[in-house]
Every structure is written in structure tokens, then in C-alpha cells.
Amino acid sequence: MVTSDLIDTHKVEAILGLQTLEEVLSVGEIVSKAQIPALSLLDSVPRWALDRFSFLVQVSPSHQFAQMKAFVAVLESCGWNSFTFIYEDINSASTLVMPHLMGAIKESGVQMSSIVRLSSLSSSSLLGELGRINTKPCRVFLVHASLEMGIHIFQNAKSLGMMERGYVWITTNLITDLLHTVNSSVFSIMEGVVGLGSSFPEHDSRFHDFSAKFQKKFKIEQPEEETNIPGIFAVEAYDATWTLALALSRENMSGQKLLDELSSISLTGITGEVQLINRQSIASHIFQLVNVIGKYYRQLGFWSDGLGFSEVINDTVTYNTSLQNLGHIFWPGKPLHTPRGWSIPTNVKPLRVGVPAVAIFKEFVEVKYDHNNHSFTVTGYSIELFKETVKRLPYYLPYEFYPFTGSYDSLVKQVYLKNVDAVIGDVSVVSNRYQYAEFTHPFTETGLMMVVPITSYHQQWLFVKPFTYGMWIITILFSIYNALVIYLIERKHSPELQGSVMNQTGILLSLAFTRTISKNSDEVHSNLTRMTTVAWIFAAIIIGQCYTASLTSMLTIRRLTPQVTDYEALKNANAVVGYGKGSHVARYLEDVLGFKSENLRNFTSPEECAYSLKNRTMAAVFLETPLTKLFLSKYCKSFTPAGTTFRDGGFAFVLPKGSPMVPDFTKALLNVSESGTLRDLEKRMLGSEECVDQDAIHDEYGSLGLSTFWSLFLLTGGTSTVALAIYVIISLRKYYQREGVSPITIISDIRKYLMYRRKRLSRKVSDLESRNTLEMT
Template identity: 30%
Template sequence: MAIRRFITGGGVSRPLFVFPLLIYSLFILLSYGAKASYQNEVTNVGAIVVITSRIGKEEKTAMEIAAQKFNDSSKSRKVSLNFLASNMDPSKVASAAEELIEVKKMDAIVGMHSWQEAALVANVGERARVPVLSFAAPAITSPFIQLRWPFLIRMANNASAEVKCIADIVRGCNWRRVIVIYEEDAYGGDSGMSTLFAEALQNFDAEIDYSLILPPLSSLSDSEGFLHRELLKLQKTTRCRVFVVLRSSLPMVTNLFRKAKNVGLVGGESAWIIPDSITSLLDSADKSVLSSMEGAIGIKTHYDSFSKSYKEFSDQFQDKFKANYPHEVISNPGVYALRAYDSISIITEAIERMTGDKNSTQLLGNILSSHWSGLSGDLRFEGRELTQAPLFKIMYVAGNRSSEIDIWTPEHEEDRNSNETWPHLTRVPGGWEMPTPSKPLRIIVPGNHPFEQFVKVDSSNKPSGFCIDIFYGVLNNSLNNRDDLRRLHYEFVPSNGTFDELIALVSNKIYDGIVGDLTIQSNRSKLVDFTQPYIESSLVMIVPAKPDPSAWLFMKPFSGTLWLLTLVSLLYTMFMVWFLEHKSNDEFKGSFKEQISTILWFAFCSLFFANREKINSNLTRVVVVVWFFLVFVLTSSYTANLSSMLTIQRQDNGVTINSLKKENLKVGYLKGNFFRKYLVEGLRFTSTNIKPLNREVEFKREFESKDGIDVALLELPYAKVFLQKYCKGYTSIPANYRFGGFGFAFQKGSPLAREFSEAILRISENGVLYELENKWLNPSNGCPDPNVANSDYTEGLGPKRFWVLFAIFFSTSTGCFLLSLFRLSLKNFPRSQVANQVNATQRNHSSTGPKVAGVALAASFYGKLRGRARFHPEGGSSSSSYISTDHRVN
């Protein structure tokens, strides 16, 4: 009955009324409890730092400031920091990180300055699915790194930017060889930085000359003794003095600099470059440390130290740091403190954006999606690594402090050099040990040269010759501001090895350089540094001279047109002399046959300036003088061109490189140089057809031998020397194959190669090199230049080259001829008719007109010319109209 009433609603039932209220109350209670739990949620962050070091102290202080700031501002979530000291080997760090995650329930891990530690902790974080923020990154980023460690976030860039910055400093200072120094990590490596650095140096033809590998400082029982021995070994091994510390701890670098300064490797021409991990700590380093690093160049991560947020953080940091570490003198925050602060700020910012309960995957996603400006720079991740390329400040250590001299950016790495970028530096070290009296340059010279004009060593081992004189000329014309080459300390060491063997000795640092006739080649330039070539070099063929078979060679110096024009000029001269002289000169009178004989003999004698006939007329003398000048020019040109043609006919044997190979002729070459490989591999000669010869006289002996050589292939300077002695029996034919020229060689990276090159250019410009070449190499008188091509003289001279001379001759001769005709016409004109005409004209005209004046002037002129009468306009004369006692034509 009651049940039915309850169901049917017959009246209000009390249990039915209370049930909804109970359900609503329970919902409110559960919601409030969940909210209370959400508002009190704490995120545990484990920090692995070296608390006893300066870096660890800065990082711990900065993290605490960031956590405290978040806890004070956030009412719903809190952050709890748990610090773990990492001054232990990486395997123990990994086990400690595992304890933090599994026992202390850490929600995130930050810290780790070595990539080995970061990788091991990342393995732990991957298994526990806990985000790991690392302050370290590998030198070379693998494309599979995020697949292997998906919960690893790198709060740092790889080493590529830092390595490029160091390499750019090396390039800007024109250093070509460097010594790399690094302290091994716990696994005995350098994390690949040496490989990365070597690749960066190759971009501008620089390379690593020596690697000084240092074990971890903690593994050395006598670190000072070890460093001293290694530095002395380095000092004896190489002259390179550019030291690049790629990675090391500050205590190791401090000991290294102190020992290097004791052995003389700091200062002078030595240059030191220190990495970001060391330079960033110099502000807080002891003054004695800075003093030992005097002159070093360092790189330091650039950050904005003038922003409002930085100044606020800096004030908080200094107060807290002084309170926690009162014995520390310097309390300014460094880049490590800024990066640690930003790491905690990233975590707290990610926590703020979380919804619901703690979730490691959501926390990881929020961290990776962060994009805001932190104290250390722009914070944005791509591929679980910071995307912003770091900027570096280039610092210079001087006067117990480091000062900024430039800011390096990857975009402008190719636009700088030491002179423009660092004007505050008084000098850039040479980066190479300059020779001293106790340790002079050891320079090799060829001890037994086949051509003694280049290098000759006497019984006292004193060298002389063309190459040695160039070396002395370079020293005397040096204008180097850093270390004048005139004060260069050196000693010559004669050696009888081949040039390739000598180059190997220099490349292996047994000797410092080579002075001699060393041909510059691409394969050799990989082993040594060559100077500017001091003489050109090309392939020349020496062949026996052959006489000209043509009997009409004497006609070839002039073209047919010029011969014809010369004959016409001769005949014209004959006619002119006869015409001007035969009436007044008894030597040109007589019968027609006698006159022809005389004028022919006069003309042909004039070709040799041997005529003896007396000349009376001044006009004839003018004609003869112009003819003599024409004859002189023509005969000189004929002689020169005929000599050249005789020489060229001796050269014109039809010999070419192809004909030598085709006819299997025997070819001789100078033993000991690169020629055998060049002839066989380059020019494709059969090895049985080429013969090496040791001495200059052997070439002549082989030419004269029945089974000897047909052609000698020599470099141009050697051919010049050979033809100095044997030009009358041999001639040269250029083969049109060029080489790099002769130069000196020095060790790779040596600044002497550059300084010698500048001095060689200087003696080339001031004429010293030309004088030395004339002294030692130029052919004697009558010998041709082996470098002159034949085609310049194969054609006879034509009239175009002498048309001005012929024009002067014909115009002068013709002028004299016309003048003579005019004088004859005046002479034959009747004198009485002239006088009568003048008188008649005066009577017919009342005044003197222009015609009378003109006739009188002509008559007066003729009278003066004759020297016998004077005309007067009035018609009278001093005595008579004409007084004439001599009828010769002058």
C-alpha cells in the first residue's frame, strides 16, 4: 500500500525529495576538491649543475630567481627546484637523474654542460617521458637526434656558428696555419669540433698545422710538467704560432697560458684565440689569469645588457649572489646565468598554458611552442633546438681586462679583415715564429745544378748564381714593417736531391724553404707555399741549326714592290745628278758613253757611300744628301731583316711536338725535375723515346752522337743559358706550352711566402730583376732570343713602311729639278729684250704700275742671284743693263 502510494504519487514522499539534493551536494563537493587540488599543483624541476664552479653558482642563483618570481605571481601552480651536483662522470650523472625522476618524481630536468651528460640524461628522460632541457648541444647536429630523444630540448646551438666565427678571425688576420688545442672529454674526444673547424678553414685555403690534445685535468697528477713537455715538443715541431683553443675548462686554460708564457709562446708573433666557454668567464676571473692571457682574442656570446628586463634581473641577481657567495668578488651575471633563468622561465610559461592535470606530453608541447624574447635572446625552437643563430662579441684581452672590439654575425662573416674590423688593435701578430740567430731559417739550395748560372755551390758550400742574387735582391728591397727581411736570419743548406724530394723535406718541416729554380705547379702548391714567380717558364725545343737551302734568300728582305721602287729611285737619282752636273762639271762631260759610265759608277758607289766625283752644284748636293739618307735607311733595314731571316731559316726545321711523336725522334730532357712525368703523361711521349740528361754539356754531346738525341726539351730559362754557349750550332723553337714560372718555396702557412712575393714584385718594378736576368741569362751578341716567335719576320719589307721617306726623297729631288729649270730659263732669256721691255713700259705709263714693279723685281732678283747687275725702276743701272763675265749655272 505504501509502495503503491509512493509510486503513483499519492502524496509527497520524503525520500524522493531529498535524493536530488544529495546528488547536487556531492557534485559541488567533488568539483571544489578538484579545483583545490588544481590550485595547489606543484611542478618539480630537477637541475643538474656544477654547484662548486662559478658557472654552477650563477646558474643556481638565476634559476632560484626565476622560480621565485613565478611562485610569487602564480596562485594556481608552483615550481619546486631540486639541484643535483654534476661534478662526477657521466654514468653517475645518468643514475642520479634516474633517481630524480623515479624517486623524487621530477617533471622536468634542466642543466648539463657536456653533450655526453645530456645524451645519457636524455635516455633516462625518454624512458620516463620527462622533458629534458640541456645547456649543451653536439658539435654537429644529427638529423635523427629528435627521433632518438624526442623529449630532449637543446637550449643551445651546435658548434658550427662558434667554429665559423673562429675561422673568420683566422681568415681576417691572414693566417693560413693554426695549432688546435682541446681538452678531451670523458670519452677521449672533442665532440667533432676539430673536424668542423678543419672544414671551415678549408674554405679559404687554411689548415690545421698541429693538434695539441690535452687529457682531462682531473686525470693528470702533474699537470704543469705535462703541459711544459708538450709545449716544448710543439715549439720544436712547427714554427706556426696561431693557437686556437676549441674546448677546455678554465683551470686547464689557466695552467696552459702560464706555461706557454714561460716558454715564450705568448706575445710577440704568437696569437691565441679562446672559445666562448672561456671568454664568458673572464669577467669574473682573477687578475693573474687575465695577465697570463695578455693579447689573446676571445669570442663571447652577445646579449642585450641594456634592456629594462636585464637591468631588473641584474639587480636581483647581484643581491642574491652576494648574499649566497660573499667570497666572490664579481657578482655580475654572465650568459650562463641568463640561459639558466630563461630555461626556468620557459618551463613556467609552459606550465601556465597547461589545462587540466599535469601531463608531460602537454608540457613538452608547450615548451616547444614557446616564442618570446628572453634575457639570452630570442627563444624559439625548431627541431627541438633554438633557431636563433648566436651573435658573438670579439674580445681582446689587454691590461688585466677584456674589451670588445667587434661583433660577429654569420651574415657578414665574409666582409671583414683585421685592418678594417679591429682598428683598436695596434698590430696583428704574424702567427709564425720568425728566425733568430740561435734558430735561423734553414733554406735548401740545389747542391749540384746542371746549369750553374742558376745556382752554383763552391767548395766552401757558399752558393751563387741567378737565384741567389734574386734572394739577396729581395732582402735588400724589403719594406716589411713588422720584421724587415734585411734582418732575416738564415743559413743555406746544399742538397743534391730532386726538387720533389726537396719539397717533401720542407712539407715535413725538416727545412724552412727552398731557394732555387723551382717550377711552380699545382700539385706542389698543395705541399708548400710558393712566392710570386720571378721569371716566366715555358717549353722550348732545342734543335741543331740548318742552313737555308734557298739561293735567292738575299732577295727576300725586301718585297718586289720595294725592290722596284728602290731601282726607280736609283735611276731617278742618276738622272738628277747628270742633269744638274753635266753642263758645268767636267767629270760628267764627254761622249754619251762616257757620261753614262760616269753616272752609273757614281750611282752604284753612292750605295756604299764611296763615290769620289766632285760635285759643283748646290742643288746636286741636296739631292745626293737626301739619297744618301734613303740609302742608309734601306741598307740598314735590309741587313737587319736578312739577319733575322737567316736565323729563322735555321729555326724553321718543321719540328713540332706532334712531329716528334709521329716520327719517334729521340728527345732529351733535364733529369731530376718534373719533365719525365709531364712528357709521358701530359704530352703522351713514348718512354723509350725520351732520355734524361744530367749536365749541360751532355746535351751537346748527345746531339753530336750518332745514336744521340734529335731534340732537347727544356724550360725557357734553361734554353737561354744553353744558347748562350751554343747559339751558332743550335736554335730554339717555342713549343707554346706554359708553366707556372720559377719561384721560391716555404712551409705551408709561412708569412715569408707573402712577404717575399711582395719584394719580388718590387724588384721587378724597379728594374733590379731585369738587370739580374741580363747578367745571368740573356743570350750573348748575335744569339737569338729563344722566346721570339718566328712568324714576325717571315715576310719581306714593303714600301708602306718607308713611304714617308720616299715621299721626302722624290719631293726634294723634283723640287731641285724644277728650280734648276727655272734658273736655266732665266739664263737663256735675252738680256736686251728685258731692258727694252722695261724702258718701253716706263714710257707708256705715267706711273709705275704693278706689272712694272713685278718685272723689275724679277729682274732685280735674277741680277742678285747672278751677282752681276742691278735693275732700277727708272730704267737705268749703275753702269749698264747687264754685266756678265760668267755663264755657269750655280
């Protein structure tokens, strides 16, 4: 009614004010019908309201989203990732900050622990709400309320001991921008509070002139008020008035023309540049931070969107991301260090943590039962890592372990069924498990590996391996060729190189496979022979040394090769492969790799796995990478990884879907890793990766046995035996020919001798039997 009267009776051409959303909505509809611009000083006019009411203009800059980003920057700088939001629900405008707050924390790792909605100044309701949030671990509070409500909040918080050491209180501009108006008694109950407030150049000469005039007039009109310093609200109203006055000063400005003129004006006011875009003042991106100390407050510095924190605002300032660079902050209770942002609550229920009771590799998790005392203990690498991670959470988190005997899929499902609150152990990150829970960042290597028995590279024909077949052929051919050249050159001069064809052939082969001829240099008649011999010896020395070095390397370096290198060969041969009982690997082998279900076998311990591989009841086993390392550290001389490492998610902690603790645990896990604690735990709990196999299939790879060279011994022994046999036969033949004895006679004599020995043996057997018969009678 008042607005209509102003328009109809007083014929106003514009309206300035509208500080609440209710005023904006009621007046906006009226002025839009009358086509008279209405300038609102509310800094959070919704965009939909401006679109609905075409003559509504927001002249105070909107900075709620940027202010919430500044708040998040403070939290991240201090290492706090959780806070409690306290707001006053007295009008619609107070709730408009919520979307901006949610948008700001969405872009960060900060989370809202809880929300407190206040709608009255009743001390009992305030005490009840504050007492409720005081039972939670979070100790960081953001207060978005009017100054009057804020004072009541801090009075009740002080009575509950919530303004002491360990607590953090941060206020928005609704309180901070009015701190200059309160007295010292209010500061005493707010000591330690950090406030985010609007910023404008207070040292500018225009503000000084305005402030002097403002204080003079204010003292005349409000003589009872002690504080008369103008704040951001007075300054913004002053700039808005100047903007409207400048537009009205133009000729024939009213209605739509006046609205267009307001949008075209750009001036430098006390708050800075004043400009309207789409009937909305350009947003402010700079906020001041203040700290209540003693009976007043001091300015800490500024935060600029996209730049960070700084002590002052000018063209040469250096920005940084740390609030600590602005100087020491006096938090509640005046601690020497920044509060950690959480504390031990009074009634927090312990986190129910499920652990696999039948884990195959006890190094990761093992449940030991004490049946006498009806209790159990849980140990292992995953358990210790969980404890170290919880220590680094930004809040207190008690927990209790609950053993589970089912499969790992069933264990993860318990989180979804709310039977447990988390799961830890050697639990792999698998895609189908995401329908029941969420996972932290993996704390182990990822991958699935195939492990198979090994075979030694040391074979009976290893001595031929240093050279390729082509090299052996070329070496032999050149040796024969060089010997033939020497033979042809020296043949006429050396009686030893003459004789029968058989004798000359033997001499030629002897020359081919000896380093030099048996004659000394004086007995060589041709320089061509000497030249050929020198070149041949030089080449033979180089080739021989290279052969020796290569063979030495092969013999002294342990070389083990897998018996199978491709899982496809196992699948095509219908070979039996193994997996850890209860793990997701069985499904992967069947669904992804294509193994038949009847060819899959599970095992329940590393010992059973090794026994099955050694006895060939399983051709290979498939293990996650961390389990593969543990297994091979025990059986490194018997088995080896082979083939491709398949994609796998690694081990991680399991938490409920949508749990706000997932980023907290992930960040804490990274902290454990970066601090070196993770590596220390691996060494202490999982041991080193050095081989400790005491039950190897191949006993001593460092010593060379008969198996390596039996073929050489067979070759040289066989050659010697054949040569000896030929020599004996030829010698005997010559002897009997010389004595005139026929070979037939020799055979007859041998037969007679053998028959004589047989008769004597038969007689001795008969005598022995007769003697035994007499003794028995």
C-alpha cells in the first residue's frame, strides 16, 4: 500500500531501498506493472526475481558465492575438511546462501558435517542445538546469522565452554560487517572469532570525506549512539544513491528510459567501480578477514577470488594460498598453534569394521581366536595401515573389528546391508562391488598375475649356445679351409704331410681343429704359411675368448624360465588353474579370460598353492600383484610370474556409498604414504622381496654339476673308448698273426674256459646243498 501510494500520489520516478527478499518480491511486482525502476540494496536478489520483474534492479554487489569460496579457502589453508553450518532462518534471504555454500564446497575436498537451523532467540533452544553439535567431533563452525542472533549464539557457546581452546568460529559478512557497531562487552564473548567481511578502500580520500560528513550528521540525528562510523551498508547505499541521482539528472528520464540509463552508467564510487549488467551490480571478489582480540578486532588481511590471501590490496602485492602468512591468529583459548578442527566427542559410536577371517595370506590380515576367553585379536599389514590412517583423520574415529567368514563379495555387501560400517583387509577394488560400497585410493600395486613353475636354463647342450648355428658352420668351414691352404703349401716340404689318403685326411682335420700346426716356425718353409697361420691364430684367439666369456656368463648367471608363458596355452589344453578361495579372481578367470569352471581350483594357503604347483595338480595360479610378491618371496626358486599382468584395482578400504569419509580416508592414506610410514610398514609387516625359498625344486644354481656337461663327457669318453677298442683289436690281430694262431682257435679256447668255469660252479652248489640236508637231519 505504501509503495502504491508513493507511485500514485507522490508520482515518484524510482524507489531505492528493499533490503529483504520479502520487500523485493512485493515491491517488484508493483513497480513492474507501473514501469518504475526499484533499486534493491539486498545483495542476494535471486536471478529468477530479476527475470520476473523487469523493473527490479540490484544495486548492491552479489558476493555470497565468492564469500563461501573465501571460507573454503580458509578451511583448506588450515587443513580442516569438515565444518558445521549454523544459520538463522528468519527470512527467505538468509537461506539463499545455502546453494552458494554447496557450490563452493563441491569444488573442494571440504565437507559439511552438520547443519544447525535457528529460528528463535530462545536460550533453551540455542543451548539444546549447541549441546547437540558439541557431542560431535567437528569443532569448526560457520555462523551465518544477524548480529543480534550471533551475539546470542556466542553467549550460549561461552556458557557451554565452546569458546575455549580447540574450537574454531568463523562468521559471514552479516555479523562481520557490523562489528564496528558493537561495544567491548560483545567482543569479550567473541574473542578468537575470525570474520569474513565486505571490503572497500577505507583509506581512500572519498571515503574519508564521506565518513566525516556521515559522522557529523549521524551524531546530530542519533546523539545517544556511541558508534557513528559508516560501514559497508552505508557506503553501498551512498553509491547507489549517486548512481540513481546521476541517471535522474539527465533530461526526460523516467520509466524505461531511466532503467536503460541506469544500465549504461559506470562510475567510480566509494566501494570502487559501480556498474550494472543485466540490472545487477557487478560482483565483489575481495573480502577482508578480521580477528576479534580482547575488546576490539583487527584486520588480518584480504582474500581475492582466483588469487588468494594477501596483507594489503594494491598492484604490487604478493598473493599466496596460506592464511598463516597473514600473521598469527588468536583463536578461541589463544592456542599457540592452529586448532586441528576436531576433538573427542562425548557419545560417538565406534565404527564397525569388517575384516576377512579366512584370509589366505596372513601377512595382510589374520584373526586369532582365544576360545578360553571368548575373544579374538586382529593383526596384519592392512590392520596396521588402517590404524595409521585413522590417526591422520581430521577428527576422532573410534572403531571395532568384526571378523567375517564368507567370501570377499559377501563381506563388501555387508556394508550395503549396514551390518558393518567399513571393510578392511586384502579386499580388491572391483567394478561390480561399487553397487554396494565405495573404495578409497588403493594402498597396494594394482594388477593380476599368473604364477607358474620354473625350469632351469642349464641344458646338456648349453656349451653350443654361445654361438649361433651359422657362426658354428662358418667357424668350422674357415678352419678346414685354412688347414687345407697350409696343407697344400707345406705338403711338398714336409714328409709328415705325405702318405696314404687316410693319413693325409687325418692330418688335414688335425690342422683344422688345433690352434697351430705341431711344427715350430723353423720347420715352416713358406712365408705364405706363416702369414696364413698368424691370421688364423689371431682370429682363433678372438673367437675363443668371446666364446669363453659368453659361456662363462651363461654358466654363472642363474637363468630360470617359466614352463608356461601364455594363459591361452593353458586354456586350450584344458589345464587346471588355481585362485585364492573366496576372491573375485575366479569370476575374472571364467568371465574375462574364458577358463572353464571345471578347470578352476581354489586353495586356502600359500603352502597348499605351492604343493599343487609342484605336484602338477595345478598348472598355474592367478594372484593379485601384492599377493604374488608375498608368494614368490617364499618360493622364488620354484615359481615365477609369466605372461601379461592383467588389469586389477588393487587393495583398498571399503566404505558405504556416498560416505563423507571416503575423501578423508584417501587423503589420510596419501599422508601415510608421503610420510614414509607406508614403506616402513611394508618392510616390517610384509618383509623384503629377497628370496627366502628353503624348499626349491632346483637346489644349487650357483654350482655346475654333471648334468650340464654329461654330453661332453659322453662325447670324449665315447671317442676314446672307440679309439681304444680299435687299437686293441688291431693290436691283437697283429699279435695272433705274428704267433700264427687262428682267430677260430682263440674262440674255441675261450669257449672251453667258460665251460670249465661253469662245471666248477655247479659242483660247488651241489656240495653246499648236500651239507645243508645233513645238518637238518
